[in-house]
Amino acid sequence: MRRPASLAARLALLFSLAAAVVFSTAAWFIEQSVERHFEEQDLDLMQGKLDLTRHALGRLQSPADLDKLAERMADALVGHHGLELSIQRGSGEQVFSTMHHGKMPVFPIDAGKTLLHGWQMDGMQMRGFSALASTAIPGEPPMRVTLSVDVMHHEQFLRAFHRSLFWVIGLSVLAVAVLSRLIARRSLQPIQDVARMASQISASHLNERLKLERVPRELHDLAEQFNAMLERLQEAFVRLSDFSSDLAHELRTPISNLTTQTQVSLSRVRSPDEYREVLFSxxxxxxxxxxxxxxxxxxxxADNGLLVPQWEAVALDAEVDALIEFFEPVASERGLSLQRSGSATVRADHLMLRRAxxxxxxxxxxxxHGNSTVAIRIEVAEGVASVAVSNQGATISEVHLPRLFDRFYRVDPARTRSSDGAGLGLAITRSIVAAHGGEISVVSSEGTTTFCIRVPVGGLAAESPRG
Incomplete structure (x- = not known):
C-alpha cells in the first residue's frame, strides 16, 4: 500500500503553491505596470507632436500655405525614428505623410478621450491614434491628424522581461519549496521527538518525559498530554505489577497448602477419618x-464498565438492620455493640449496595477492639445519601489511607492470614460505589476509623450510560 506523503512534504507543497500564486500575481501586476508605462511614454511623445502639428496648422492662412507645410513638418520630425505622421483634409486628400509606402490607417476619433490603437505594418508593431486639428484658412474644415509610433522595441523588451520573470518565479518557487521543506522538518522536530520517545517506551523506561521548555508553544498542550499519558501508564503499570505480585502471593499460599496436605496424606496409608479430615481442609x-x-x-x-446497576428503591436503614442481624453472632463473641442511626431511601442496585x-x-x-461499639450513621443532604461506618481500633497511619482501596493491600501484613479475606473487599466496595455515581472515603484518628460512602438519592448515575 502506498504510504501517504509526510507532513513536511505537504507543508512544502502548500507553501510552494502559495508562493507560485503570489509571485505570478505580482509578476502580472508588474507586467501591466511596465506595459502601461510604455503606452504613456508613447502617448506623451505623440501628444507632443500633435500639439506641434496643431500649432503649425493653426498658422496656415490660405491654401497656398499648404505647400510649405511639408517642409515645416519634416523639420519638426527630425530625430524621431519610428514616428509616423499623416495629415488629411476633410475631403480625404493627403496633405502630408511620412510614410513613403503603404497607407496610414484611419482611427475613430473620440473628442473627449485619446484612444490608442495597435496595428502592424511591414513586420513592425505600431501604436497610434487620430485627432482633429483646425487651420486659419477660411472655410477649411478641421484636418485629420494621425500619429503612430513603432513599439517593436517595447515588445522585444516585454518578451525578454517575460522570460526573466518566468525564470525568476520558477527559481523562487523552487527555493521556497526547498526552504519550506527544511523549515517544516525543523519545526516538526518536536513531533519526531515524541514519536522517537514513544518508540523507546518500555516497562523499564516509563519514567521518560518530554522537556516542555524545548517544545514550541503550538505543541505545548500536546506535550503536556503526552507526559500525562506517560504518567498514567507508569502508575497503571506499577499498580498492575503490584497486583500481579500480590495475586501470585495470594494464590501461592492456598496452592501450597493443598500440595503439602496432599503430599502428607499420601506419605503413608491413613484411616478414612484422616482422609476425610484432609479433604475437609x-x-x-x-x-x-x-x-x-x-x-x-x-x-x-468493574474495570471494563460492565457493572450495570438494576435501579430500584432501596431503604438503607432496612439494609443496615438486616446486616446488623447477620453480623450480630460474630460481634457478640467479641463483646461488640452494633448501632444504627438515621434513615434514607435511594435508587440503587439492591444486591450490589448490600454487598458494599x-x-x-x-x-x-x-x-x-473488643467490647467497643461499631456505629453506622445514615444521613441525607443536598440529594446525596451517606452511610458512615465507624469502629474503635488501631489508628491507621496516613501513609496507608490512600491505598486502602487497592487490591490485596493490607495495613498489617502480619495479619494476612488472620481471616478469610483476600484484601479485595474494599476494592469491590469502591467499584460498586463508583457504578452508582458515588464516592467512598476513609479517615482515621485517635483510635476511630470511619469509612463513608456517598451515593445520589435519585440514582443520577442511571441517567448517564456507562461505557
Whole structure:
C-alpha cells in the first residue's frame, strides 16, 4: 500500500503553491505596470507632436500655405525614428505623410478621450491614434491628424522581461519549496521527538518525559498530554505489577497448602477419618480460591464498565438492620455493640449496595477492639445519601489511607492470614460505589476509623450510560 506523503512534504507543497500564486500575481501586476508605462511614454511623445502639428496648422492662412507645410513638418520630425505622421483634409486628400509606402490607417476619433490603437505594418508593431486639428484658412474644415509610433522595441523588451520573470518565479518557487521543506522538518522536530520517545517506551523506561521548555508553544498542550499519558501508564503499570505480585502471593499460599496436605496424606496409608479430615481442609482452601477468583472477575467487570446497576428503591436503614442481624453472632463473641442511626431511601442496585455495606461492616467488626461499639450513621443532604461506618481500633497511619482501596493491600501484613479475606473487599466496595455515581472515603484518628460512602438519592448515575 502506498504510504501517504509526510507532513513536511505537504507543508512544502502548500507553501510552494502559495508562493507560485503570489509571485505570478505580482509578476502580472508588474507586467501591466511596465506595459502601461510604455503606452504613456508613447502617448506623451505623440501628444507632443500633435500639439506641434496643431500649432503649425493653426498658422496656415490660405491654401497656398499648404505647400510649405511639408517642409515645416519634416523639420519638426527630425530625430524621431519610428514616428509616423499623416495629415488629411476633410475631403480625404493627403496633405502630408511620412510614410513613403503603404497607407496610414484611419482611427475613430473620440473628442473627449485619446484612444490608442495597435496595428502592424511591414513586420513592425505600431501604436497610434487620430485627432482633429483646425487651420486659419477660411472655410477649411478641421484636418485629420494621425500619429503612430513603432513599439517593436517595447515588445522585444516585454518578451525578454517575460522570460526573466518566468525564470525568476520558477527559481523562487523552487527555493521556497526547498526552504519550506527544511523549515517544516525543523519545526516538526518536536513531533519526531515524541514519536522517537514513544518508540523507546518500555516497562523499564516509563519514567521518560518530554522537556516542555524545548517544545514550541503550538505543541505545548500536546506535550503536556503526552507526559500525562506517560504518567498514567507508569502508575497503571506499577499498580498492575503490584497486583500481579500480590495475586501470585495470594494464590501461592492456598496452592501450597493443598500440595503439602496432599503430599502428607499420601506419605503413608491413613484411616478414612484422616482422609476425610484432609479433604475437609482442602475444601476450605478450594472455597477460598473460588471466592478470590469470583472477586477478581467482579473487579474485572468493574474495570471494563460492565457493572450495570438494576435501579430500584432501596431503604438503607432496612439494609443496615438486616446486616446488623447477620453480623450480630460474630460481634457478640467479641463483646461488640452494633448501632444504627438515621434513615434514607435511594435508587440503587439492591444486591450490589448490600454487598458494599456488608464489606464495610465486616471490615469494621474484624478490626474493632473488643467490647467497643461499631456505629453506622445514615444521613441525607443536598440529594446525596451517606452511610458512615465507624469502629474503635488501631489508628491507621496516613501513609496507608490512600491505598486502602487497592487490591490485596493490607495495613498489617502480619495479619494476612488472620481471616478469610483476600484484601479485595474494599476494592469491590469502591467499584460498586463508583457504578452508582458515588464516592467512598476513609479517615482515621485517635483510635476511630470511619469509612463513608456517598451515593445520589435519585440514582443520577442511571441517567448517564456507562461505557
Amino acid at each position: 482442602n475444601l476450605e482452601e478450594y472455597e477460598r480460591l473460588s471466592r478470590m477468583v469470583s472477586d477478581m472477575l467482579y473487579l474485572a467487570k 455495606l456488608a464489606n464495610l461492616l465486616s471490615n469494621a467488626v474484624r478490626h474493632a
